[in-house]
Amino acid sequence: MQVEDRIGAAIYNSGIPLFGIAKPVRPAHFDQYLAWLSAGGHADMAYLSQPGAISKRRDPSTLMENVKSILVFGFPYPHHLNEIPPPEHGAWGQLASYSACRDYHTLIPALLEKIIPELLDISGGSFHYRIFTDSAPILERDIAQAAGLGWTGKNGCLISPLHGSFFFLAEMFCDLDLQPSPGFNAGYCGSCRRCIEACPTGCIQENYTMDAGRCISYLTIENKGCIPPSLRDAVGSKVFGCDICQQVCPWNQKPSNHLPLNEFSEEKLPAWIDLHQTIRLTQEQFKVKYKDYPVMRTKRSGFLRNAAVAIGNACQPESVFPLKTLLENEPEILVRSHAAWALGKIATRQATEILRQHQLVEPDADVQEEIRLALARM
Numbered sequence: 001m002q003v004e005d006r007i008g009a010a011i012y013n014s015g016i017p018l019f020g021i022a023k024p025v026r027p028a029h030f031d032q033y034l035a036w037l038s039a040g041g042h043a044d045m046a047y048l049s050q051p052g053a054i055s056k057r058r059d060p061s062t063l064m065e066n067v068k069s070i071l072v073f074g075f076p077y078p079h080h081l082n083e084i085p086p087p088e089h090g091a092w093g094q095l096a097s098y099s100a101c102r103d104y105h106t107l108i109p110a111l112l113e114k115i116i117p118e119l120l121d122i123s124g125g126s127f128h129y130r131i132f133t134d135s136a137p138i139l140e141r142d143i144a145q146a147a148g149l150g151w152t153g154k155n156g157c158l159i160s161p162l163h164g165s166f167f168f169l170a171e172m173f174c175d176l177d178l179q180p181s182p183g184f185n186a187g188y189c190g191s192c193r194r195c196i197e198a199c200p201t202g203c204i205q206e207n208y209t210m211d212a213g214r215c216i217s218y219l220t221i222e223n224k225g226c227i228p229p230s231l232r233d234a235v236g237s238k239v240f241g242c243d244i245c246q247q248v249c250p251w252n253q254k255p256s257n258h259l260p261l262n263e264f265s266e267e268k269l270p271a272w273i274d275l276h277q278t279i280r281l282t283q284e285q286f287k288v289k290y291k292d293y294p295v296m297r298t299k300r301s302g303f304l305r306n307a308a309v310a311i312g313n314a315c316q317p318e319s320v321f322p323l324k325t326l327l328e329n330e331p332e333i334l335v336r337s338h339a340a341w342a343l344g345k346i347a348t349r350q351a352t353e354i355l356r357q358h359q360l361v362e363p364d365a366d367v368q369e370e371i372r373l374a375l376a377r378m
């Protein structure tokens with residue numbers, strides 16, 4: 001058996017269903033990526049346009065000395081295609097499916113380390129490597145496409161014809177000179193527009209690019225500031241990421257033959273989280289509850305900001321008092337601003353009175369402005 005086949009067999013036997021080999025060369029869509037950056041598609045994710053990051057994305061060989069090949073892996077994760085209804089009472093928020101699993105940034109390297117002894121054996125005892133899971137400036141979907149795992153769909157996700165798109169990507173750069181796998185030269189979205197039509201904020205463009213600044217995943221995770229008022233309604237009940245453009249994709253409708261590895265199902269967070277409890281979390285409680293989950297990325301202030309928006313969108317009169325407590329006691333300006341907006345959305349007499357009373361004592365100009373706008377809308 002060829003070395004490439006032996007490596008592939010070892011990986012499949014370890015339960016990883018998606019695997020391919022690419023070479024560390026300039027990614028095929030690098031120029032389109034540059035054009036997207038130039039057009040400002042990356043919103044305020046300034047780290048994407050730093051010269052050092054751009055040159056590493058242009059030339060992946062700079063990420064490891066003597067790299068000869070890139071092993072690319074796909075790890076399916078548990079997800080649901082149909083909306084699970086929220087509990088009947090209260091205000092509830094949804095996490096993107098991937099973020100309900102323990103953090104893949106730590107889980108996946110540990111899983112890949114388990115196959116290293118076998119790779120060492122296959123390579124005759126000399127195998128140097130570096131593992132990346134969304135942890136270095138790499139155009140990883142392009143590299144995965146070159147390795148034959150799938151193509152990048154209009155929704156920006158890598159789509160495998162056999163497994164759909166609900167999977168994590170990871171790369172192992174190594175110094176073995178391997179034959180690359182047959183890549184994906186074409187995509188199979190065809191004339192489909194389902195993701196474009198379903199996206200609540202209209203951020204998916206026809207030309208396979210995305211206005212990241214409008215995407216709910218960006219707004220609720222990467223975005224460190226306010227969620228623009230014009231987009232808050234569209235965020236709905238999402239408090240961390242969004243699955244909609246994957247849920248509607250025809251390539252995700254048939255079940256994959258491969259179940260996610262058990263590690264991704266262990267200690268999974270529930271499909272809906274209680275937003276009244278969420279906005280009461282102290283910094284310490286937030287850390288304890290989410291320390292092993294991707295939710296940590298948005299930090300407590302971002303998460304409570306998102307929860308306040310989702311509470312406003314749920315529009316339950318019983319949310320007025322939890323929001324009052326938040327508006328009066330929360331030290332973070334970002335969170336108080338969004339709590340004021342949420343009270344304005346609920347717009348009961350009590351909510352109005354709370355905003356008027358707080359207007360008299362609120363020290364911050366941004367929160368004052370949110371209160372003014374909320375009262376003007378009522």
Ligand code: SF4
Nearest residue numbers: 199215216242244245
């Ligand atoms: S993740 Fe949600 S908001 Fe972002 S492109 Fe997909 S459907 Fe639109």
Ligand code: SF4
Nearest residue numbers: 153154189192195249
């Ligand atoms: S929903 Fe349709 S257009 Fe969008 S990624 Fe899937 S196949 Fe492509």
